[in-house]
Amino acid sequence: MLAIRVDELGKAFRGRPALNGLSADFAPGTLHGLIGPDGAGKSTLLRLLAGLLRPTTGRIEYRRETAPLPWDAVRPRLAYMPQTQSLYADLSVGEHLDFFRDLHAVPEDAYRPRRDRLLRLTRLAPFVDRPAGQLSGGMYKKLGLMCALIASPDVLLLDEPTNGVDPVSRREFWDLLYELRNDGLLVILATAYMDEAERCDRAWLLDAGRWIAHGPPREVLEREGVAGFAELFIRQGLP
Amino acid sequence: MSEPAVLTEGLTVRFGNFTAVDGVSLRVERGEIFGFLGANGAGKTTTIRVLTGLLAPTAGRVEVAGLTFDHGADAIKARVGYMSQKFTLYTDLTVAENLEFAAALRKIPAGVFRERSRDLLRFIDFRDRADVLVRDLPGGLKQEVSLVAALLHDPEIVFLDEPTAGVSPSARVRFWELIRGLAARGKTVFVTTHYMDEAGECGRIALMRAGALIALGTPRELKDRAFPEPLYDLHFPAAPPAGWRNDLAAAGTVQPHGLRWHVAVRDPRRWEDLLARWGTAARARRIEASLEDVFLRWVESPA
Numbered sequence: 001m002l003a004i005r006v007d008e009l010g011k012a013f014r015g016r017p018a019l020n021g022l023s024a025d026f027a028p029g030t031l032h033g034l035i036g037p038d039g040a041g042k043s044t045l046l047r048l049l050a051g052l053l054r055p056t057t058g059r060i061e062y063r064r065e066t067a068p069l070p071w072d073a074v075r076p077r078l079a080y081m082p083q084t085q086s087l088y089a090d091l092s093v094g095e096h097l098d099f100f101r102d103l104h105a106v107p108e109d110a111y112r113p114r115r116d117r118l119l120r121l122t123r124l125a126p127f128v129d130r131p132a133g134q135l136s137g138g139m140y141k142k143l144g145l146m147c148a149l150i151a152s153p154d155v156l157l158l159d160e161p162t163n164g165v166d167p168v169s170r171r172e173f174w175d176l177l178y179e180l181r182n183d184g185l186l187v188i189l190a191t192a193y194m195d196e197a198e199r200c201d202r203a204w205l206l207d208a209g210r211w212i213a214h215g216p217p218r219e220v221l222e223r224e225g226v227a228g229f230a231e232l233f234i235r236q237g238l239p
Numbered sequence: 240m241s242e243p244a245v246l247t248e249g250l251t252v253r254f255g256n257f258t259a260v261d262g263v264s265l266r267v268e269r270g271e272i273f274g275f276l277g278a279n280g281a282g283k284t285t286t287i288r289v290l291t292g293l294l295a296p297t298a299g300r301v302e303v304a305g306l307t308f309d310h311g312a313d314a315i316k317a318r319v320g321y322m323s324q325k326f327t328l329y330t331d332l333t334v335a336e337n338l339e340f341a342a343a344l345r346k347i348p349a350g351v352f353r354e355r356s357r358d359l360l361r362f363i364d365f366r367d368r369a370d371v372l373v374r375d376l377p378g379g380l381k382q383e384v385s386l387v388a389a390l391l392h393d394p395e396i397v398f399l400d401e402p403t404a405g406v407s408p409s410a411r412v413r414f415w416e417l418i419r420g421l422a423a424r425g426k427t428v429f430v431t432t433h434y435m436d437e438a439g440e441c442g443r444i445a446l447m448r449a450g451a452l453i454a455l456g457t458p459r460e461l462k463d464r465a466f467p468e469p470l471y472d473l474h475f476p477a478a479p480p481a482g483w484r485n486d487l488a489a490a491g492t493v494q495p496h497g498l499r500w501h502v503a504v505r506d507p508r509r510w511e512d513l514l515a516r517w518g519t520a521a522r523a524r525r526i527e528a529s530l531e532d533v534f535l536r537w538v539e540s541p542a
Contacts, residue, residue, distance in 0.1 A: 136278070167531055234408070234409065
């Protein structure tokens with residue numbers, strides 16, 4: 001299983017800084033929530049971790065046990081789910097899974113049980129023949145997650161995976177995240193839901209590219225003397 | 240009674256043999272902030288597409304701003320504003336260009352457009368330059384500009400489909416100030432959201448499940464009806480006692496809320512015994528149901 005350490009990580013776009021000297025440790029089998037106002041740098045951080053952007057300063061280190069891993073070994077172990085996802089409207093749930101199996105060259109004997117488990121965990125088995133274009137918002141997000149998981153990654157990077165997902169589906173989605181975390185995956189997600197931040201092992205509050213607060217949610221809230229993260233946002237005068 | 244803003248009787252929409260909206264009857268008064276809740280796929284957006292004149296119902300009666308589909312879909316469209324969930328603005332056009340384009344589609348005379356866009360941009364307290372590209376706006380502001388675009392033709396009723404999905408907590412608070420501002424200006428606001436704290440801001444709420452309306456009332460009424468039994472907020476300051484989940488399940492139903500749990504107590508004796516046994520390991524206090532509690536209870540199980 002993979003761990004990630006970021007050290008004094010910075011990113012600037014055309015000279016405008018988006019992230020400033022972020023350091024953090026992300027251990028396997030833990031679930032991390034990134035929160036912060038629009039434009040704080042949450043998506044930029046996830047894209048950097050996913051290898052889609054290169055840091056301007058500082059470094060990202062991926063490790064297995066204690067050994068640093070080269071990028072070529074890391075890349076197939078990472079899954080990234082962007083905020084707006086492009087699935088194929090006219091392909092069914094089952095066809096998507098087959099397609100991503102082919103894309104990641106997953107061997108058939110590993111694929112079958114994984115596919116069955118994911119369909120069971122997401123409760124999408126009854127909809128296996130339904131085209132993605134006709135799925136509800138919550139189901140669509142779950143399909144996106146399954147496509148990301150079909151290669152059995154060690155790290156799952158999710159950019160606001162539950163936007164527009166109703167409270168019941170959101171709960172099911174979280175049950176699924178806990179299962180994956182308990183399997184040893186490192187899960188890092190950005191969220192606009194403050195109750196989700198409380199459900200993570202560690203919450204990271206980002207503003208203007210810097211950490212404002214981070215740690216186990218309960219400790220952060222106690223330290224700041226607030227009842228919840230929404231109150232912390234308002235207290236800090238975040239936009 | 241005065242003429243309602245929206246009236247449906249037995250509204251039904253079928254796609255092939257799939258019934259998306261199943262006999263929905265509701266009445267929204269003018270000037271109301273009306274919340275429309277339900278799980279993904281419950282039929283909310285389909286209902287809104289009918290009420291905005293975009294989709295003719297398969298069966299049932301629909302009246303919007305006093306008009307029916309017999310008056311023509313265009314007549315309805317002229318009286319309503321619609322901020323859709325998927326598409327709102329062209330991200331590669333500026334704020335001004337987006338508004339001009341929306342005004343041109345609505346055939347708003349230039350003089351009227353200038354006055355309204357100035358008034359509406361002031362209403363949202365827009366301080367950026369109008370020549371900024373929409374893709375460079377933060378998410379919260381983008382939604383506010385979308386609202387302006389939906390209001391340019393001065394509609395009587397505004398339909399907002401998940402206007403705050405994915406925007407920051409502070410931006411959500413701001414957006415709801417605008418919604419209250421619209422109601423104060425006499426507009427009827429019909430809004431969907433998956434944030435239950437926002438639903439509490441509505442005057443009345445309709446809850447949809449699988450195409451059918453399963454509850455309709457003020458937030459207070461829905462809470463009282465959904466939870467006849469007492470509800471408690473429970474948390475464990477340190478590690479929870481062994482077997483707590485099973486023990487609790489015997490006393491009531493449990494839902495996670497962030498770091499805490501909400502327990503609807505079915506068996507008060509068992510509950511008291513448990514609390515006595517756990518002592519200081521558990522902290523519980525009686526609470527009022529939230530709309531999230533209501534939603535989870537009714538959408539997951541039959542009302």
